[in-house]
Amino acid sequence: MLQAKASTGLVALLGCPVEHSLSPLMQNAAFAATGLDLVYLAFAVTPSGLPAALAGLKALGLRGANITVPHKEAVIKYLDAIEPGAARIGAVNTIVNEGGRLTGYNTDASGFLRSLQEAGFDPADKKAVILGAGGAARAVAFALAGSGCTGLTIANRTLERAGHLAAALAGLSLPVKACALEEEELRPRIEEADLVVNATSAGMAPVVGAVPLPAAWLNAGQWVYDLVYNPLETRFLREARQRGCQVISGLGMLLYQGAAAFTLWTGKPAPVEVMEEALREAIQVTTVEPQREPVSLEGRVSEP
Secondary structure, eight states, X not given: OOOOOTTOEEEEEEESSOTTOOHHHHHHHHHHHTTOOEEEEEEEOOGGGHHHHHHHHHHTTOOEEEEOTTOTTGXXXXXXXXXXXXXXXXXXXXXXXXXXXXXEEOOHHHHHHHXXXXXXXXXXXXEEEEEOOSHHHHHHHHHHHTTTOSEEEEEESSHHHHHHHHHHTTTSSSOEEEEESOHHHHHHHHHHOSEEEEOSOTTOTTSTTOOSSOGGGOOTTOEEEEOOOSSSSOHHHHHHHHTTOEEEOTHHHHHHHHHHHHHHHHXXXXXXXXXXXXXXXXXXXXXXXXXXXXXOTXXXXXXX
């Protein structure tokens, strides 16, 4: 059991909603394993409350914070500084407070890339499709672009938002296409892709029957990555696997982005094995129920 003292430092998760998050379990296990006098708590913060919440980080002397939906892009204007990589991505998921100065970082991109590579997929000279265009999708897109991906499609229910992300990737020397979720335009791009990434909340517990697109669009041999981590095997991943695809759950990205954040806050190597064990113990086996129609990709992403 956590024993907080008057000297205990605080790290926060700011987002809305946050009730589903496993980051508190993961980070508190890491703090305990390394003997650090820190505690990690989640706070539900609406968009209108974000400025006050960030002022509170300074006023109360918090060590730092994770930022999750819907604040990863909006938070930037309230920070004192932003690390260059996060500035390029245009999204922040980790804040470090140094003497009242808030600096923003993005550990999602490195977390995604590490989990992808450990699964055995090399993005170099490959084509990818990203479903969604929010903060997590931005991190994924820049990670792939920086790893030698030769073609990228951003698909979103709202074409305008997909276009904004595609425009942000301009100048990175790879073709980027933005498209709406329309079968006649998206399906051929799905079929020719080496990697398909779901960066939406479709399939996340408790609505585990939702899928971002029909499994019939997928081909054997493709890689399918779902950023959703609860359940570990979403309906989308299960159906992709049944079609002969290589599948990856979002657990790895959650783990490695959290490990990188831990190091930023503490200056110490993260106890990755402890963090992974805490995550796996927390995730309950979920039975995926069928759902006829794919859900909108405008939904929330599964993030910290």
